[in-house]
Amino acid sequence: MRDGHIERLIQLLARLPGLGPRSARRAALHLVKRRDTLLEPLARALNAVADAVRPCSTCGNLDAVDPCGVCVDGRRDPSRICVVEEVADLWALERAGVFRGRYQVLGGTLSALDGIGPEDLNIASLIARARKPEVREIILALNATVDGQTTTHYIHDCLAACDVDVSQLAHGVPVGGELDYLDDGTIGAALKSRRRM
């Protein structure tokens, strides 16, 4: 019979993405065995994050300050806003270090079947930002999934009344990719978005 505290910990860990009941048990035991080096630092880190980190009221990014570090960074280009589904996508773009504008995190994609409508996503605030005179371009960087593309079409439609350029990330041949290995859909998308040289 397991102790109630550990059982609770296992149940909570099992709710994390990518962890099933068995891996949750392993993780819990691992933590308990490494009290000083892992369990307590982790508990402190969790506490600190729970206390400090909040979504940015401007863009939806996660940070301990509001507005977030990206929104207040004066070196960033305020004329371009890159729209992403989740904070993880923002991090991916930041890791690549190729974009120096600002972001808008939607918090998901439209899904009528899951009951997620435009009012559940940060779309109204995006439109409000797009109306500001300093904003010139909205870059839609949603995933190339069915829901991502449906949401892209939707936002594009909503932005029609705003005086901004709307662009979308290119879909096609990945860097270092070989045509022979690509599926028909990817080749079709690459051909569709080919550009003049």
Added chain:
Amino acid sequence: MAVRIAVAASDRPFQGPVSRDSGSEGTEWLAGESPAVAVTRLNLTNYRNIRHLRLETEAKVVVLSGPNGAGKTNVLEALSFLSPGRGLRRARLADVPRRGGTGVWAVAARVRYPRGVIEIGTGVAPDQRVGERRLVRIDGQVARGTAALGRALTVNWLTPPMDRLFIDGPSPRRRFLDRLVYGFDVDHAARVSAYDRALRERSRLLRDGRSDAAWLGALEETMAACGIAVAAARRETICRLRSGMKAGVSPFPAATVAADGDVERWLDVMPAIDAEGRFRAALEAARDCDARSGGAAVGPHRTDLAVCHAGKDMPAEDCSTGEQKALLVSIVLADARLQEARLGRAPLLLFDEIVAHLDATRREALFELLIDRPAQTWITGTDRSLFDRLGSAARRFGVDDGRISASPE
């Protein structure tokens, strides 16, 4: 020795020239010779009425005979899970495990195909959550989805409920057509499900009375893009089948096949990009009507497969039961030959109670065609003696109450 293929290779569609380890076009397949595509070992665990089953065979034709309810179709269904989708019964995963068991079940197979040998495993693992999809492992590596299965092996089947294929409503015919498409285009399934999902989302919005034009427009955009791709792939398959079935193989009649639907007709007369625009406009125009009736009045989800007996110029539904079955056999075998000729690998065929409704001439002709095929066929029947004419090309197993035994030759 088994040739293990790298995961990268198994993820790759088989297009372009394929070097084949054994067999080539024009090879004479003698009775008893090993087929180039075969399930040479099958293990089932807690699968429906089967607690455990293991069989090994190199035969061209595998015959499973036994009384009703013995578990013959269960074995075929297990084999159908070696391809993407819900198998030949379109089962819910919860119905597959053995009753009274833990809900865990597994199908493991060693599959020989023209490029080597792979080990395929599929089922539900002990710590899997309810409602999750079945797991697929190829050569011990977890595959990302069931679609990975279609890259190594294609499987097609005929079952007794399909005897009514030409008589019942269009959706089983559409599924039958889609399965013929998967053989050539593994990504077809993903496009069909993307289309269906967008269609369901649109129906939900219309039903809830949300007249958000931009949201509906976005979903219709997705439906148009995926729907045209689905219709184009079906059209291509139909064209291939037509060319591959000009003659028919006596005594199996040639069938003329057509995909019957608005979207397909548009593709006949205009470029795909224009058909996409037309489809999108049709969806937008039909919103009010679709809100009242549910679903969508137009789209590839309404396409039907129209089949005609070419010799008699008679719609399949007006032919006799036996002729309908012969037409189905004809289509499935033509598709198998086309896959062999174009992709260099023939599909595994599963024929459940195949000899019912076939006369003696057709029965024997079918056996000969199966022996000539470069891939394995599994057939079932209640009466073992019906398969005597298969001779040494067949390996016979008796199935009784979920247990299997090699029948004496």
